[in-house]
Every structure is written in C-alpha cells, then in structure tokens.
Amino acid sequence: MSKHSRLAVRRTRTAWLFLLPSLLVLLLVAAYPLWRTFQLSFYQVSILQFPLKPEWVGLDNYRYLLADPYWWISLKNTAVFTVISVILETLLGLGIALVVNANFAGRGLMRTAMLVPWAIPTVVSAQMWRWMYNDVYGVVNDLLMRAHLISQPLAWLADPHLALPSIIAVDVWKTTPFMALLLLAGLQSIPDELYEASTVDGASGWQQFWHITLPLLKPALLVALIFRTLDALRVFDVIYVMTGTNPTTMSMSVYARQQLVDFGALGYGSSVSMGIFLIIALFAAAYLVSLRVELD
Amino acid sequence: MRRPWWFKLLFYLLLALILVYLIFPFYWAVVSSLKSPQELFETPVRYWPEHPRWQNYVDVFTQQPFGRNLLNSTIVAGLTTLLSLIIGSTAAYALGRFRFAGKHTIFYAILSVSMFPQISVLGGMFVLIRSLGLYNTWWALVLAYMIFTLPFTIWVLTSFIREIPRELEEAAYVDGASPAQVLRIVLLPLMAPGLVTAGLLAFIQAWNEFLFALTFTIDNQARTVPVAIALFSGASQYELPWAQIMAASVIVTVPLIVLVLIFQQRLVSGLTAGAVKG
Numbered sequence: 001m002s003k004h005s006r007l008a009v010r011r012t013r014t015a016w017l018f019l020l021p022s023l024l025v026l027l028l029v030a031a032y033p034l035w036r037t038f039q040l041s042f043y044q045v046s047i048l049q050f051p052l053k054p055e056w057v058g059l060d061n062y063r064y065l066l067a068d069p070y071w072w073i074s075l076k077n078t079a080v081f082t083v084i085s086v087i088l089e090t091l092l093g094l095g096i097a098l099v100v101n102a103n104f105a106g107r108g109l110m111r112t113a114m115l116v117p118w119a120i121p122t123v124v125s126a127q128m129w130r131w132m133y134n135d136v137y138g139v140v141n142d143l144l145m146r147a148h149l150i151s152q153p154l155a156w157l158a159d160p161h162l163a164l165p166s167i168i169a170v171d172v173w174k175t176t177p178f179m180a181l182l183l184l185a186g187l188q189s190i191p192d193e194l195y196e197a198s199t200v201d202g203a204s205g206w207q208q209f210w211h212i213t214l215p216l217l218k219p220a221l222l223v224a225l226i227f228r229t230l231d232a233l234r235v236f237d238v239i240y241v242m243t244g245t246n247p248t249t250m251s252m253s254v255y256a257r258q259q260l261v262d263f264g265a266l267g268y269g270s271s272v273s274m275g276i277f278l279i280i281a282l283f284a285a286a287y288l289v290s291l292r293v294e295l296d
Numbered sequence: 297m298r299r300p301w302w303f304k305l306l307f308y309l310l311l312a313l314i315l316v317y318l319i320f321p322f323y324w325a326v327v328s329s330l331k332s333p334q335e336l337f338e339t340p341v342r343y344w345p346e347h348p349r350w351q352n353y354v355d356v357f358t359q360q361p362f363g364r365n366l367l368n369s370t371i372v373a374g375l376t377t378l379l380s381l382i383i384g385s386t387a388a389y390a391l392g393r394f395r396f397a398g399k400h401t402i403f404y405a406i407l408s409v410s411m412f413p414q415i416s417v418l419g420g421m422f423v424l425i426r427s428l429g430l431y432n433t434w435w436a437l438v439l440a441y442m443i444f445t446l447p448f449t450i451w452v453l454t455s456f457i458r459e460i461p462r463e464l465e466e467a468a469y470v471d472g473a474s475p476a477q478v479l480r481i482v483l484l485p486l487m488a489p490g491l492v493t494a495g496l497l498a499f500i501q502a503w504n505e506f507l508f509a510l511t512f513t514i515d516n517q518a519r520t521v522p523v524a525i526a527l528f529s530g531a532s533q534y535e536l537p538w539a540q541i542m543a544a545s546v547i548v549t550v551p552l553i554v555l556v557l558i559f560q561q562r563l564v565s566g567l568t569a570g571a572v573k574g
Contacts, residue, residue, distance in 0.1 A: 011394055012397070016396070018387060018475070018479075021383040022386070022446060023402075025383060025446060029439055029440065029442045030412060030443050032424060033419075034417050034420060036419070036420030036423055036424065037419040038420075040423070102307070104311070106311075110314075110315065112556070113318045115560055117321075119552040120553075121552075122506065123525055125321065127525055127542075128324065128545055131538050131542065136337075137336065137337055137339065137341065138341075139324055142341040173321065178567075181564055234413035234415060236507050253415040256418065261511055266419055266422075270419040273416045273419055277412075
C-alpha cells in the first residue's frame, strides 16, 4: 500500500470517528423514535400504562384513519392554512424585500424591525394576538370599528368562518419578515450593472422587475417557498394556543397529539403521525432534489 | 434618477406602515402589561396606559411559578446548545474538510432529520423518555431537542468551515499535529463567529419550542416558559390573567430582541446560509 492511500485510510477513519457522536445521538433521538412510532402504529396500546401492553391489530389503525372524518378535516385545515399563508407570505415578503432593498435613510432600523416578529416565540405571539382578537376588549375590533370597516365587534376566534383566517393572519405576521429576509439576500446578490445597463437601454422599472429581478430571484424564491411549505404543513403551536383542539381549525399535528396524549391512543395516534410523516416526506424529497447541496 | 417629492413621501409612508405592522403587536403587549385591571378591561380601548404600573410584572413571579419556568428554560436551552455545539463541531469538521465514501449520504441523512416533523416522532419519543426514566425532567427536553438543534448546528457549522482557508491547518499537520489537535487549536478559534451564530440559533429554537415541552412535562418541575405562558390560569377557569400573560410575554421577548439586535448581521447570514446559497 502506498503512503498516499494509507494516509487516505487514516483520514477516513478519523472522519468517521468525528462523526460518531452526532450519528449516535441522531440514531437515539431521531431514527429510534421514528421506528418506534412506525411500529406502534400497528398496535392498539394505551399511553397510560407503563410498561406498555401493546395488542397487535395489523393495518386496522390505517383503515380507521382513512375513514376518520376528523383526520380529513384536519388535513383540509392544514392544506388551507398552508396554501393561503405561504402565498400571502411570499407576496408580502417579496413586496417588503423590494421596498427594503431600495436605498434610504433608516434601512438598518427597518432590517432590525423585521427580525422582531421572527424572534418572538410562536406561543408568545399567539397569546399576544389572542388578546388583540378579544371580542370585547380587543384592539383589533376597536381599530376596525374606528375605521368603520366593521359595524359591530366580531368574535374572531369563536366564529367558525373567521377562526382559521384569523390564525392565518397571525402566521403571516410572524413569518413574512423571515421570508422577506431570505428574499432580500437573494435580491442583493443581483449585480447592479444589470439594472444600470437596462436603464441605459430605456427599460421601465416594471420591465426590469419582470425580466431581471424575478428570473434571477427564482432560486431563492423556490427554496424559501419549499422551506415555508414544510414548516406550515407541521403547524402546531399557533393553532393549539389560539383555538386548542377545536375541529374547525385543528391541524394534522394538533389532531395527532390529541389522539396520542389527550386520548392516550398511542397506537392510533402513531398511525396519524405516520400519515403526516408521509405527506411531509414527499415535500422534503422535492426540497432535497431542488437544493443540490455542494459539499466540496 | 431624480424622484419627485411626492414619490419620496409615499415611499416613507409605506415604510412607516410596514414598521407599524411589524411592531404593533409587541407594542400592544407592552401597553397591556402596564395597565391596571380597570384600564385593561375598559371600553373603548385605551392606546396608552394612563397610570402605568409594574404590578403585573411582580405578580408574574409571585402569583405564578414563572421564576421556576425561566430557570427551566434557561437550563434546558443552555444545555441543548452546549451539547449541540460540542458534538456538532466535530461532525461539521468531518463533513466540511474530509473526503470519504458515504459522505454525501450522511450529509443528506442529517439534513433530512432536520426536516422531520416533530409530531412524527412524538409517540416513539414519549416511549423512549418514559423507558429512560426521564419524563418531566430537564434531560427529557435536552434529549428531545437534539433532534432539531443538532442537524441545524452541523449544517451551519459545515458551511462555515468550508469558508475557512486550509493553509493554517495544513501547516499544523506538517508540524505533526493530530486531527483532533488541529480542530481544537487551529480551527475552533477561527470558527468562533460560526459557533456564536449556530449557538444562538440553537438556543432560540430550544427556548421557543412548545410541542415536546408540552408533552414531556407535567408540572413546574421542568415546565418551560412557552408552556407556562400557554397554560397561565387565573382565579377562575373563564378568566384569563391577560395582564400577567402580557407581562410574561414581554419578559421572555425582550432578551430575544436584544440578542437579535446585537447579532442581527450574523443571524441573517446564518439563516440564509443554508437556504439561499444551497
């Protein structure tokens, strides 16, 4: 064996040694719980009894899942939440990014302010908004009545037609700035010369947006979109805090936890979890393919 | 290009509008937290506290076990961050500097863990924590949080290491240093900004986490701040102590905002490193 390849073997061994602690931890906290959840989804088993007394039921949990109206309701709620919030966040985020990308006094202040909603814990922002949405003492009703947009106070979170849109508005508030920051980074990587040259050629601002900004922003936009979609599909905190397990707003994650913990149905709850995992895995696979990470 | 004055005016109005939209909910929490119960439940709503008072901030600590919750959160988030940085930095060194078969597979595997929806492991994690006897302890949360902080830390640190020039390390190798020594003595000081960024982001993630904390704790022994704020209860079931909830919200948000102000440049580059360069 040449000296060179012996060195390579040693380097490989060192690399694996350095990776070992992380891999062991991830096997313990990710692979094992995922496998265990998968396994449990074929049993009927209560979470209240330890040690567990599982009873094999085969595919029954999954058969039940497909016929379970609450699963489909939670899937529909999650889909509505995801589609609407991601679209709004992308459009608003793009708008804010374009505005902030311009040169103006106080730009630093603006960028800092954009991080505020992101830094606030989701639970805290949900509580802040829940208070703002209060039907009697809430500031939202007060503002809208002063502006004569509504004639009487609305019960934002109790009205089945308003609850989900109200929650989406909170998510949009919390996440739009983050989206804007991602897109801003994309905007700043577009060279100024392109705009200067096209201005000389007499292009309008609108033409520049369609023919320079948007095409060059596409990669950043795509990544941000998938990133947000994955996040929105597993939404839990904001919905749980604002409306609990109410079926009109319940997301897939809220439903799975209700089955697992509140009802103690470790087996059936696990099959709900696996359903969510499958749906998100499809989106995650798309993300990984579109990302094409460069390692060396 | 010269813009007319009305264009500038419109532009700044738009900026002001965005600013108010971003900041108002936080402003409202501060205002509400300074109000007396009479003022809080007054219609029409007052936009400025007439007689601001700190009593709600005192009540949070005397009427609620909020001090204990803060301690729990600090310890859990601190330990999680420390552990993630220690084991994540060696993994990032291996992934950022070494060539070996299977590296891409490992990298993708780690990356895909960070995209796991937490709910998909909740049942299995619960069983794991119960069988290790960790239920309702700090360690239950530290262990569970590694599932998202560790992959994220490795991801940020790997992209950081790849930016550091190799010359210094090569010189150290020529001088006969072992890889562990190179990492500890040469690379770690150069990685300091990356460690700060990754650590800060891991800390914020762990500090804000809700689902695991809600599920793996039962009382204030280990209950963290987000769970406490979500479950604050007043004298009766129907009467939520809103002023206290707002005071507690302000207490946990202010340190985060201060951190963000200090490290904003780094945070943005850390967050966008993965997403945009990709």
